[in-house]
Amino acid sequence: MGLEIGITSLPLGERIEFFRTLASWLTSGGGRMPVNEAIRNTCEAFSRDEYKTLANKMSRIVAEYESGQTMLTEALRQASIGFTDQELAVMEAAERSNQLRVAIPELVEALEMRLKSTRSLYRQLAMPVVGGFMLIVMSLGVAMFMLPMVLGPVLDRKPDALDTFPSVVQGYWHFSVWMQTYWIVPLILLSIPPVLFLMRGTNLMRPIVENIIWKIGVLKRISVSFNGVLVVYFMPALVRSGMPVHEVLRAVARSLENQKIASNFRIAANEHEAGMRLGDALARVPLKGSFRSAVEAGEKTGQIAERVEDLKTPYAAEYDRIMRRAVGTLMLIVMAGLLPLFIMSMYTSLVAPIFALMEF
Incomplete structure (x- = not known):
């Protein structure tokens, strides 16, 4: 076979x-x-x-x-x-309460938003992250490979020729010498971003990555907004499946990317199961106040799914707005921090060969 x-x-x-x-x-x-x-x-x-x-x-x-x-x-x-366990949890609750015809279309909508939001997040963050990484690589390439080939033979024959070069070229040459001696340092630094990306979902790296995200304001806003969109799309499907509300909160926690927010949902589920009002239990969840208000209104009227569902459009629109603003901020940070370095490296790559030929 x-x-x-x-x-x-x-x-x-x-x-x-x-x-x-x-x-x-x-x-x-x-x-x-x-x-x-x-x-x-x-x-x-x-x-x-x-x-x-x-x-x-x-x-x-x-x-x-x-x-x-x-x-x-x-x-x-x-x-x-x-x-996934989260998808099967929705189906199991719906199947037990004979609500498959209602819950499955809701689940489809929630999963579609999850896929769309995840793709949008990765696509928009790719530009500043990849752009910054490429600027660093090209700048280091000038120091590690181009300068030794161009200036190395000249300075071997005439060491004092370096004094006639522009100060930017002199500084880059000293940096190049240091890089060739301690080449392992830039190699380790350059390997950190891809290693963090590849291992971001592991039990070892996830808390570290989430702590970094939580300490950087722009990344924290993206994370809160992204997970907020997931909540307002998944929660109505879970409620309509016939699942008890405290189990809904636990299922919502399983659907979230950020474990800090997910852990707050799990604590809220335990508190609500112990008798605390749903709105009070959700006070610890770091989402917008409108989410808690919608849940409290739904709890009083018995229409939690409907009230949370009303937040879908505004939360999705706010997520797009936050993403555009955050990506613009990250691009500004990348350009302000790395563009001068890149300009100096390009200047060096153009000027150094000219002075090398003159001295040679």
Whole structure:
């Protein structure tokens, strides 16, 4: 039997398509289609074409659910095709309360916003981060490689020739000599950003990265706004799934990127479960005051999902505004700090060869 190559698990974008397909079948015909038939049609759609490597797992999901012994949530969990605990928690609560037709479309909307917000965050932060990194690399390249090749032979023959060079070139040459002696230092410094990025999700690095983010005002605002958008999109879906409110808060905590905010939601869940009013329990959560006000209003009227849902548009708009302002601020910091260094390195790369030829 040969090695079968293809999709073995569903990334977030593909899971959204799975839930969207399931939601469309569940709501087709005015919501009269049986759940088992909707599941069968969805799994069949994800058993062909590029998903044919998942055919056996999809068939097993259908068989286990139609046997009547296994819930859909458990069948998806046992299939091990990428569904997260948070997604399965929403489905399990909805399945137990017979609210799949309501909760799945809400889950699709929440996951779409999560994907859109994450892509927007990485795309907009990439410009100042990558731009700053490239300026540093090019400036160091002049000192480490270009100057030794251009000035090295001249100064070997005539050491006092350095005194005739402009002060910027002299300074860069001394920096170049130091870099060649202690080359391990810039190598370590340059390796820190990519290592932090690659290890940002590990248990070792996540607290360090989050502490750094929390101490830099512009990054903290981005994090709070980003997680606020996730909360107002996920919470209505969780509430409508029939999950108890304290379990909703725990599920919200599992959906968040920042563990500082998530831990506050977990504490609020414990306090609310112990009898504290929901609004008071959420006072510790570092989101905007409008979120707590919406929850308090919903708690009094029994419409928590509706009141939190009203925040979707303003929170998404504010996130876009904060991102634009934050990226502009980061670009200004990068340009103010690194552009002068880059200009001096370019000046050196242009002027140093001329003086080297004159002395040679």
